[in-house]
Amino acid sequence: MKQLTIIGSTGSIGQNTLKVVQHMAGRFGVFALAAHSAVDLLAEQVEAFGPRVVTLTDKSRLDDFNRSCRQRGIRTPETLVGEEGLTAISSAPEVDIVVSGAVGAAGLLPTWSAVKAGKTVALANKESMVIAGELLSTTASRTGASIIPIDSEHSAVDQCLRSGQRHEVKRLILTASGGPFRNTPAGQLEHVSVEDALNHPTWRMGKRITIDSATMMNKGLEVIEARWLFAVPEDRVDIMVHPQSIVHSMVEFTDGSVIAQLGTTDMRQPIQYALTWPERFASCVPPLDWTAAARLEFMPPDMEKFPCLGLAYGAIRAGGTAPAVLNAADEIAVQAFLEGRIRFIDIPRTIEAALDAHKGSMEVTYENVMAADAWARQFAGERVGHVRMVS
Numbered sequence: 001m002k003q004l005t006i007i008g009s010t011g012s013i014g015q016n017t018l019k020v021v022q023h024m025a026g027r028f029g030v031f032a033l034a035a036h037s038a039v040d041l042l043a044e045q046v047e048a049f050g051p052r053v054v055t056l057t058d059k060s061r062l063d064d065f066n067r068s069c070r071q072r073g074i075r076t077p078e079t080l081v082g083e084e085g086l087t088a089i090s091s092a093p094e095v096d097i098v099v100s101g102a103v104g105a106a107g108l109l110p111t112w113s114a115v116k117a118g119k120t121v122a123l124a125n126k127e128s129m130v131i132a133g134e135l136l137s138t139t140a141s142r143t144g145a146s147i148i149p150i151d152s153e154h155s156a157v158d159q160c161l162r163s164g165q166r167h168e169v170k171r172l173i174l175t176a177s178g179g180p181f182r183n184t185p186a187g188q189l190e191h192v193s194v195e196d197a198l199n200h201p202t203w204r205m206g207k208r209i210t211i212d213s214a215t216m217m218n219k220g221l222e223v224i225e226a227r228w229l230f231a232v233p234e235d236r237v238d239i240m241v242h243p244q245s246i247v248h249s250m251v252e253f254t255d256g257s258v259i260a261q262l263g264t265t266d267m268r269q270p271i272q273y274a275l276t277w278p279e280r281f282a283s284c285v286p287p288l289d290w291t292a293a294a295r296l297e298f299m300p301p302d303m304e305k306f307p308c309l310g311l312a313y314g315a316i317r318a319g320g321t322a323p324a325v326l327n328a329a330d331e332i333a334v335q336a337f338l339e340g341r342i343r344f345i346d347i348p349r350t351i352e353a354a355l356d357a358h359k360g361s362m363e364v365t366y367e368n369v370m371a372a373d374a375w376a377r378q379f380a381g382e383r384v385g386h387v388r389m390v391s
Contacts, residue, residue, distance in 0.1 A: 004029065004096070005114075007099060007101055010036075031095050033055075034086055096120060112128070118145045127221070132364060134364040149270070172250075175247050175249050176213075176241050224315065240301075243297055325373075360372045
């Protein structure tokens with residue numbers, strides 16, 4: 001029985017991971033769970049799965065968590081707090097697989113800790129590979145860690161790559177739904193509301209990733225992630241808009257063959273693939289409805305209407321800590337948009353300003369990445385304040 005640490009257990013990825021664990025009873029045990037502040041749900045998970053250790057990153061909720069456990073009549077497990085707790089449960093010798101499901105740059109520390117310890121990492125926290133892909137890749141090659149993607153697109157690429165040798169790969173093709181503004185004229189984007197941007201046509205996700213889908217920044221981040229996950233230069237990672245979201249991604253080989261991975265839009269499938277890799281087992285996900293797949297459309301993205309794509313390609317070409325700046329500025333700009341402080345079109349403008357002003361290091365160390373992240377957050381925060389006053 002393989003032992004799991006689940007970072008972000010109360011989020012969407014964490015909850016779906018636990019559903020997979022239930023489905024595959026007897027194959028996985030839960031060694032540790034980590035959450036930020038959702039203490040009641042965390043206590044419910046403790047009752048159901050009996051982890052030996054729990055980490056709360058919001059130290060102020062510790063008493064509330066203990067109270068919630070007492071109310072349920074369950075023993076409170078060993079409870080750690082903060083970054084030290086995340087590091088401990090990600091590198092513990094008892095752990096076989098670390099599910100990295102935290103949101104944002106905060107997911108880098110536990111991911112890096114797991115990679116340094118030589119663990120198998122089931123990676124849903126794409127920001128880790130975006131801001132520190134070079135660091136994680138070189139560390140994994142040294143420690144023998146395996147990084148298996150959970151993102152549906154990268155899981156699809158991983159599966160398609162099993163059809164050939166790496167030197168036979170011509171390009172990777174990441175599919176994108178196109179988001180809610182796929183057919184919206186560029187001139188109308190100045191006036192879209194938060195509600196419009198959150199109305200994703202296919203997926204139900206957290207607010208930040210939903211807005212990133214609307215700007216197509218999520219696809220830009222995935223290009224950077226793919227570059228490091230699969231050791232393929234960014235100019236051989238392409239994007240195709242595919243509104244049906246049935247083909248999750250494709251790999252084109254040098255002989256012209258294209259291998260695609262199709263499946264139901266359900267995150268439990270790529271999560272189970274990551275947990276059981278390289279084997280496959282019966283899934284709890286409903287099979288693909290082939291009548292829904294009767295029509296499959298593909299088209300190139302509009303790079304002018306969605307400038308975040310070009311910014312992401314530019315950041316990976318710039319290298320060093322530029323991707324960390326890209327990600328951090330995006331987080332700040334998206335939050336400002338959600339709070340009604342800037343317009344939708346100000347999101348890429350804020351990111352571009354941060355990249356233009358960035359004078360960071362080309363050496364990708366944990367310290368340099370986090371310094372660039374902090375600088376970009378401050379810069380973007382000041383910028384969105386300025387945008388708010390002059391808009």
